Amino acid sequence: MAEKYRVRFAPSPTGSLHIGGAHTALFNWLFARRTGGTFVLRIEDTDRERSTKEYEQSIIDGMRWMGLDWDEGPDKGGSFGPYRQSERMDLYRKYADRLLSEGKAYEKEGALFFRIEPGKHIHFHDEVYGDIDVESENASVNQDGTIKDIVIMKRDGMPTYNYAVVIDDFTMGINMVIRGEDHVINTPKQLLIYDALGFERPAFAHLPMILGKDKKKLSKRQGATSVFEYSDMGYLPDGVFNFLALLGWSPRSGQEIFSREEAVELFDIKNVTRKPAVFDIEKLNHINQEQMKRMDPYVLLDAIRPFWKQMGLPVEKFSDEYLASSLKVLGGRGQTTIQAAEYSDYFLDFSKVTERYDGKDIKDELRPKLKKIYGELLNAWGDGSFEHLHNAAQEIFTANESSMKEAATPMRWALTGRKVSPGVFEVAGQLGREETKKRLEYYGLV
RNA sequence: GGUCCUAUCGUCCAGAGGCCCAGGACACCGCCCUUUCAAGGCGGCGACGCGAGUUCGAAUCUCGCUAGGACCGCCA
Numbered sequence: 001m002a003e004k005y006r007v008r009f010a011p012s013p014t015g016s017l018h019i020g021g022a023h024t025a026l027f028n029w030l031f032a033r034r035t036g037g038t039f040v041l042r043i044e045d046t047d048r049e050r051s052t053k054e055y056e057q058s059i060i061d062g063m064r065w066m067g068l069d070w071d072e073g074p075d076k077g078g079s080f081g082p083y084r085q086s087e088r089m090d091l092y093r094k095y096a097d098r099l100l101s102e103g104k105a106y107e108k109e110g111a112l113f114f115r116i117e118p119g120k121h122i123h124f125h126d127e128v129y130g131d132i133d134v135e136s137e138n139a140s141v142n143q144d145g146t147i148k149d150i151v152i153m154k155r156d157g158m159p160t161y162n163y164a165v166v167i168d169d170f171t172m173g174i175n176m177v178i179r180g181e182d183h184v185i186n187t188p189k190q191l192l193i194y195d196a197l198g199f200e201r202p203a204f205a206h207l208p209m210i211l212g213k214d215k216k217k218l219s220k221r222q223g224a225t226s227v228f229e230y231s232d233m234g235y236l237p238d239g240v241f242n243f244l245a246l247l248g249w250s251p252r253s254g255q256e257i258f259s260r261e262e263a264v265e266l267f268d269i270k271n272v273t274r275k276p277a278v279f280d281i282e283k284l285n286h287i288n289q290e291q292m293k294r295m296d297p298y299v300l301l302d303a304i305r306p307f308w309k310q311m312g313l314p315v316e317k318f319s320d321e322y323l324a325s326s327l328k329v330l331g332g333r334g335q336t337t338i339q340a341a342e343y344s345d346y347f348l349d350f351s352k353v354t355e356r357y358d359g360k361d362i363k364d365e366l367r368p369k370l371k372k373i374y375g376e377l378l379n380a381w382g383d384g385s386f387e388h389l390h391n392a393a394q395e396i397f398t399a400n401e402s403s404m405k406e407a408a409t410p411m412r413w414a415l416t417g418r419k420v421s422p423g424v425f426e427v428a429g430q431l432g433r434e435e436t437k438k439r440l441e442y443y444g445l446v
Numbered sequence: 447g448g449u450c451c452u453a454u455c456g457u458c459c460a461g462a463g464g465c466c467c468a469g470g471a472c473a474c475c476g477c478c479c480u481u482u483c484a485a486g487g488c489g490g491c492g493a494c495g496c497g498a499g500u501u502c503g504a505a506u507c508u509c510g511c512u513a514g515g516a517c518c519g520c521c522a
Binding site (some may be wrong): 012033044049057080110129133140145153164181187190209217274275276278280283285335343393403404405406409411412424 | 482483520
């Protein structure tokens with residue numbers, strides 16, 4: 001069989017993990033896991049001005065949040081380290097010296113330049129974009145179109161991106177480069193360096209860009225950038241993962257909602273699209289909701305708990321069992337964990353109900369009738385299950401010449417303070433007889 | 447301006463010459479269920495950018511046009 005693939009995600013720590021980076025990391029991860037290859041994390045911190053350890057950590061945290069893990073990296077080592085470019089200076093100097101001594105590079109104004117020979121055809125096959133051909137004189141040009149030799153070592157002694165990436169990918173044994181489409185234009189420059197050094201070229205697969213609503217490349221200026229901002233907005237890692245996987249790719253089967261494990265099973269780089277994809281928050285909402293529905297209630301509980309706390313709800317007063325079953329009663333309502341937290345607030349705190357509902361719309365002439373009905377219902381509580389309550393209510397309502405519509409609506413308002421909710425009897429059963437009674441009493445309905 | 451890339455519903459994707467007067471998903475609209483819907487079920491609206499070719503036959507191949515994107519830093 002062919003050798004194992006080694007792929008890498010190589011962010012520069014000049015900001016948190018943003019959507020574009022997360023997308024690239026995700027596809028590298030899927031490819032590595034699908035092919036049984038190795039996923040390397042390399043930190044490209046050659047920009048001394050803007051790189052920070054905090055951002056590096058933030059990127060690592062962001063990847064972990066998404067559920068991505070890697071096999072080699074600055075935090076866990078590996079046999080191809082070090083994994084930070086700032087720690088690989090000797091390598092960059094060594095190969096630069098070789099280029100210098102062979103006359104393929106020269107020094108000027110304190111920087112090292114790689115000489116571009118015109119008249120060379122550069123060809124490579126991209127796993128996604130197919131065959132790409134560029135003439136060497138077009139690979140690196142000034143604004144006026146003249147050839148511009150490539151800077152490989154900056155005046156501050158640090159290597160440039162296009163040079164370091166070649167040295168690192170080669171010395172780290174990377175044989176499949178999966179990165180954003182904004183790099184296809186850089187590939188010919190890098191190939192010139194691969195060839196000059198006699199390095200074996202890796203395979204390339206470029207991923208379509210993710211565009212904002214304005215059809216422009218997502219930038220920091222446009223709304224949320226860090227994956228953590230999506231976390232703050234109530235999106236689940238599984239939702240973001242699933243959504244991002246569907247940008248520029250879809251499984252042959254057409255399945256749209258899947259777990260990480262299923263995605264690995266389904267993944268095939270051959271199905272990656274070439275067209276830039278617009279980031280559509282509505283679709284994210286839907287996928288996030290579907291992921292919440294699939295999730296174990298206890299796991300979902302952990303995701304929702306912080307938002308309940310943020311809303312000032314007395315979460316600690318309740319058992320996990322009660323909280324988790326409340327979410328089960330909620331039944332998939334809400335697209336984000338924030339919404340789910342809001343839509344379920346009445347399970348934790350009656351004052352949320354009284355804040356938004358004053359009961360003034362209940363007609364006085366109806367009260368005696370409702371009191372009688374609800375009193376009977378409380379007496380016929382039984383095991384408090386939906387089936388039992390529902391059946392009991394039906395009997396009681398008809399016996400009192402009332403209807404579901406007439407009698408259940410005020411009860412819903414009294415229990416939840418909302419026009420819409422899960423079935424009233426499910427809510428009542430979940431709240432329990434005492435709490436239900438208390439709420440009905442508050443509104444003078446029992 | 448130059449180079450490279452792309453071009454199917456508003457958006458994300460199917461479609462690798464006949465199975466497509468184009469299929470799914472989101473959104474939107476309508477209907478049903480129901481005590482309510484933000485849950486569930488059913489249905490509708492809606493696209494192959496344009497023009498030439500090749501072919502018995504093109505969304506699929508070729509060319510041109512147009513449009514969009516990316517890149518042109520001693521940033522990565």
